[in-house]
Amino acid sequence: MPVSSDPLIWIAAFYTIAATSYAFRDNILFKFSENTYIGAAAGHAIVMGIKNIRDYGWAHIMKGEMIYWVVFVLGVMLYFRFHRQYYWLYRYPIAFLVGNGVGISIRAAIHSDFIKQIIETAKPLTGATAFDTFNNIIIFIGVITALSHFIFTYEGMHKGTLGWMPKVGRWMILLALGASFGNTIMTRFGQYQGRILFLLRDWLGIVA
Amino acid sequence: MAILTEGRLVPLVAFILAWIATYLAIQLGKQGKIRIRRIPGLDAIEEVVGRAVEMGRPVFDIIGMGSFTSIYATQTVAGLSILSYVATLCARLGAKLYAPQADVGVMPVAIELVRDAYRSEGKLEELDVDEQLPYLSGTQFAWAGGIIGMAARMKPAGNIMIGPFWAESMMFAESFNRAGSMQVGGTARMYQIPFFAAVCDYVLIGEEIFAAGAYVSGDPLQIGSIASQDWYKLVALILGIIGALLATANVPVIQNLLSM
Amino acid sequence: MSAWEKLTALPREIVLGLVLIAMILPTLKPLGLPLMVGTMAKDWYDTVDALPSGSVVLFDIGFGSGGYPSLGPATIAALHQMFEKDLKIILMATALEGSMMYPLIMNKVKPEENYGAVYGEDYVFLGYIAGGQTAMAGVLGDLHAIVSTEYTGKPIDQIPLLKGVEGAEDISLVAYITTSGDTSEGWVYQAYSAYGKDVVGGMLSMMTTSMKPYYDSGQLKGLLDGVKGAADMEFLTRHPGDAIKSSDVLSFSQTLVLIFIIVGNISYWGVKTSEKEGR
Amino acid sequence: MDARRDIPLVITFLVGVIAVMDYYTTFSAVKETFTVIKNWGVVLNAFALGLGAVNLFRVHGRRISERKRSDWPFSAWLLLMLVIFVLVGLGTGQFDASDQYQWIYNALYLPIGATMYASLCFYMSYGAYKILRARNLDSFLLFVTAIFVVLGNTPLFPALFPPFFHIREWIFKAVVGGAYRGIRIGVGIGAVVLGIRTLIGMETGYLGRR
Numbered sequence: 001m002p003v004s005s006d007p008l009i010w011i012a013a014f015y016t017i018a019a020t021s022y023a024f025r026d027n028i029l030f031k032f033s034e035n036t037y038i039g040a041a042a043g044h045a046i047v048m049g050i051k052n053i054r055d056y057g058w059a060h061i062m063k064g065e066m067i068y069w070v071v072f073v074l075g076v077m078l079y080f081r082f083h084r085q086y087y088w089l090y091r092y093p094i095a096f097l098v099g100n101g102v103g104i105s106i107r108a109a110i111h112s113d114f115i116k117q118i119i120e121t122a123k124p125l126t127g128a129t130a131f132d133t134f135n136n137i138i139i140f141i142g143v144i145t146a147l148s149h150f151i152f153t154y155e156g157m158h159k160g161t162l163g164w165m166p167k168v169g170r171w172m173i174l175l176a177l178g179a180s181f182g183n184t185i186m187t188r189f190g191q192y193q194g195r196i197l198f199l200l201r202d203w204l205g206i207v208a
Numbered sequence: 209m210a211i212l213t214e215g216r217l218v219p220l221v222a223f224i225l226a227w228i229a230t231y232l233a234i235q236l237g238k239q240g241k242i243r244i245r246r247i248p249g250l251d252a253i254e255e256v257v258g259r260a261v262e263m264g265r266p267v268f269d270i271i272g273m274g275s276f277t278s279i280y281a282t283q284t285v286a287g288l289s290i291l292s293y294v295a296t297l298c299a300r301l302g303a304k305l306y307a308p309q310a311d312v313g314v315m316p317v318a319i320e321l322v323r324d325a326y327r328s329e330g331k332l333e334e335l336d337v338d339e340q341l342p343y344l345s346g347t348q349f350a351w352a353g354g355i356i357g358m359a360a361r362m363k364p365a366g367n368i369m370i371g372p373f374w375a376e377s378m379m380f381a382e383s384f385n386r387a388g389s390m391q392v393g394g395t396a397r398m399y400q401i402p403f404f405a406a407v408c409d410y411v412l413i414g415e416e417i418f419a420a421g422a423y424v425s426g427d428p429l430q431i432g433s434i435a436s437q438d439w440y441k442l443v444a445l446i447l448g449i450i451g452a453l454l455a456t457a458n459v460p461v462i463q464n465l466l467s468m
Numbered sequence: 469m470s471a472w473e474k475l476t477a478l479p480r481e482i483v484l485g486l487v488l489i490a491m492i493l494p495t496l497k498p499l500g501l502p503l504m505v506g507t508m509a510k511d512w513y514d515t516v517d518a519l520p521s522g523s524v525v526l527f528d529i530g531f532g533s534g535g536y537p538s539l540g541p542a543t544i545a546a547l548h549q550m551f552e553k554d555l556k557i558i559l560m561a562t563a564l565e566g567s568m569m570y571p572l573i574m575n576k577v578k579p580e581e582n583y584g585a586v587y588g589e590d591y592v593f594l595g596y597i598a599g600g601q602t603a604m605a606g607v608l609g610d611l612h613a614i615v616s617t618e619y620t621g622k623p624i625d626q627i628p629l630l631k632g633v634e635g636a637e638d639i640s641l642v643a644y645i646t647t648s649g650d651t652s653e654g655w656v657y658q659a660y661s662a663y664g665k666d667v668v669g670g671m672l673s674m675m676t677t678s679m680k681p682y683y684d685s686g687q688l689k690g691l692l693d694g695v696k697g698a699a700d701m702e703f704l705t706r707h708p709g710d711a712i713k714s715s716d717v718l719s720f721s722q723t724l725v726l727i728f729i730i731v732g733n734i735s736y737w738g739v740k741t742s743e744k745e746g747r
Numbered sequence: 748m749d750a751r752r753d754i755p756l757v758i759t760f761l762v763g764v765i766a767v768m769d770y771y772t773t774f775s776a777v778k779e780t781f782t783v784i785k786n787w788g789v790v791l792n793a794f795a796l797g798l799g800a801v802n803l804f805r806v807h808g809r810r811i812s813e814r815k816r817s818d819w820p821f822s823a824w825l826l827l828m829l830v831i832f833v834l835v836g837l838g839t840g841q842f843d844a845s846d847q848y849q850w851i852y853n854a855l856y857l858p859i860g861a862t863m864y865a866s867l868c869f870y871m872s873y874g875a876y877k878i879l880r881a882r883n884l885d886s887f888l889l890f891v892t893a894i895f896v897v898l899g900n901t902p903l904f905p906a907l908f909p910p911f912f913h914i915r916e917w918i919f920k921a922v923v924g925g926a927y928r929g930i931r932i933g934v935g936i937g938a939v940v941l942g943i944r945t946l947i948g949m950e951t952g953y954l955g956r957r
């Protein structure tokens with residue numbers, strides 16, 4: 001395959017190299033690509049915002065649902081944030097967004113993060129095989145001790161007979177964090193490999 | 209027709225109790241009835257400042273790029289509480305503090321807290337806000353670049369990073385390490401904790417930063433909400449232990465009860 | 469400088485140059501090492517495989533350019549399986565750039581060519597919907613009350629596939645692939661917790677550990693662990709793509725990182741012990 | 748009642764409580780109200796997408812007009828990019844679905860977005876060489892699992908010695924499965940308590956300056 005003759009690929013290749021260059025040294029090409037990125041991202045956000053306002057707001061007004069004018073007023077009020085005197089008007093729509101965002105996530109969090117996790121913990125420790133039992137016990141100790149590590153206002157948890165629990169908890173947490181760290185390494189390389197493929201395949205045509 | 213959605217009884221009860229617990233714990237906190245544990249991470253912070261005094265080099269305290277309006281606001285608040293504590297230590301012991309800023313909304317609060325700390329130690333004249341709490345940039349890589357430059361120039365003795373952090377933490381940790389700084393890191397952003405744990409001399413894991421912030425600030429609101437969370441964690445712990453033991457003895461009563 | 473210190477004295481440019489070489493070499497000459505499939509990806513595959521043909525799947529493209537290199541291949545492989553199974557797929561995007569990923573992905577999947585699928589009857593793309601969890605709850609609650617047009621602006625009452633889909637009760641499976649922790653938790657909250665739907669999720673590897681408790685407690689039926697999960701899916705669906713290609717890159721680059729860590733630590737402890745002896 | 752502070756707090760409370768009731772109760776009035784709230788939430792979130800751009804115009808507009816900093820041409824370039832994206836997006840009337848828009852996205856946005864964070868792998872590697880040290884018990888424990896996970900993640904090692912893969916699977920099953928469940932419970936409860944504090948008006952950071 002020959003080197004690409006598509007200007008799009010050439011521009012993209014330039015930006016790929018420019019964005020990488022920062023890892024080696026701060027330089028003007030990186031700054032150029034960074035500013036391109038910030039501008040493009042903000043522009044893209046506006047385009048998507050207007051499209052959504054048309055499809056999810058204006059469409060309702062066209063159907064005669066006049067109450068949707070309220071949300072347009074609220075939407076405009078967001079931009080009073082930059083006004084010297086009437087900045088507080090933006091608090092109305094923000095309050096709506098925060099109330100909705102908070103309500104919609106915490107109502108289920110108590111189920112998914114708390115009750116379901118206790119149910120999962122309150123299972124028999126014995127398994128089908130000796131190895132399963134061993135695993136169940138490790139998991140059980142992990143859950144209990146990790147939880148105890150994050151209890152801060154009950155002194156008895158960290159001193160005396162129970163004092164071993166948070167200590168073991170910290171070790172268990174660090175072991176688990178190690179797995180996360182190992183995976184983070186994979187994330188970054190897995191991501192960059194995609195750019196290498198782009199440069200060698202789509203741009204230079206060296207590999208198929 | 210049933211009023212409650214099916215299978216949601218236990219979550220609802222837990223939810224309402226959480227509501228009550230939060231309110232109650234904050235009231236108890238206001239009355240000073242809740243004591244919070246001093247976590248070892250604070251000793252590490254003191255060590256950093258002490259080391260800086262010995263070496264005659266500055267201390268950095270980075271609170272991250274968080275703002276008061278994002279969902280990471282509580283982490284920023286914890287970072288600010290620690291900043292105030294570090295500023296007090298620096299003023300008292302005579303170490304020079306640098307705390308570069310990235311958010312225009314948070315910056316005035318940070319300046320005020322540091323000023324108060326220096327004032328209460330009677331060292332206000334030693335503080336130069338423009339030099340020590342400069343605004344670098346609100347853009348991730350520009351902000352990271354600015355701090356990397358400062359670290360390379362000043363060779364700080366210590367670096368304390370507590371607050372919400374993103375990918376830039378990796379750049380900070382590397383540059384301060386190269387500058388020979390002792391580092392204490394802490395964040396509740398789960399994806400960045402492993403990295404702090406790997407490179408810092410001491411790490412505050414997740415909610416430890418809230419506990420540390422509440423401890424040093426003595427703010428009843430923060431202490432109270434930590435207490436209410438503790439009650440829930442205790443419940444989870446106890447139900448987990450009892451439930452597992454009962455289930456092992458073939459009595460899965462806790463499981464059945466919670467599935468209601 | 470002692471011999472121990474010299475071990476870690478290579479200049480930055482050389483170290484990074486080595487890393488670049490470790491990524492370029494295997495791209496030029498792949499090794500084609502065998503792949504061992506993880507249980508989390510296998511569970512995703514089996515969950516989809518167990519659906520009867522004609523079942524409706526809601527599929528969220530929850531990533532943009534930042535996640536494209538590793539999550540793009542995962543999405544492509546996952547969609548291959550779904551089209552092959554003749555499932556009806558409603559795609560949407562909770563990520564701002566998700567709608568820009570859609571054409572890139574579909575150019576690789578080619579549902580019309582490969583599976584004779586018809587847009588509007590077998591699959592449809594709703595485009596980006598703002599609001600994160602609000603959008604999820606909206607689509608699952610009452611799809612027709614919230615969405616009025618699909619991606620290109622065609623009214624949804626002209627889309628045959630959506631005629632029979634009112635909300636969560638008509639959807640058999642919710643699948644998402646994302647770079648965002650909030651999106652990942654959000655689908656568990658809004659689809660599993662609120663409607664008891666089966667959910668499968670794919671995410672960056674660095675998020676996997678945080679989401680694992682949901683998988684363990686059955687709230688996620690399957691989980692794709694970043695580029696590794698993507699490679700597993702490509703292998704399972706027999707559509708080898710960029711993720712399997714990247715396996716070789718991982719072999720080289722991560723081995724190099726392991727060597728760095730080992731050399732670095734030898735140097736560190738060497739310096740420490742020699743300092744002690746010197747005292 | 749202060750229109751600047753109290754009314755927003757009331758709005759937050761009401762909207763939040765309706766969201767919660769929608770989940771727990773079967774009242775049809777609540778369900779219908781919440782459907783409207785969800786739709787409004789989507790539209791308002793869409794409106795909020797322009798806030799960042801307004802901020803950029805303020806900051807960079809000032810830099811361009813003052814020309815005090817030597818890097819003001821970058822600011823001009825940034826705003827030019829912003830305007831180009833908006834013009835191409837709106838000009839075709841098809842927003843993100845037009846070929847022209849996809850072209851500028853694939854040329855100017857995607858390569859940088861895909862590379863910027865990926866290039867952190869270089870920091871990671873250099874960090875591995877220079878600073879990842881088992882300097883104390885904490886980091887030692889972290890490295891033990893990290894190294895085994897990397898060994899399992901790297902196709903080369905399981906190909907040579909399959910148990911590496913099974914060790915990795917076991918670490919995820921037992922070690923991660925345990926500790927992270929504890930962490931998840933803590934994080935979940937933390938979010939619930941913070942949410943409740945927000946709804947009852949004890950957490951007002953989102954209101955901005957006083």
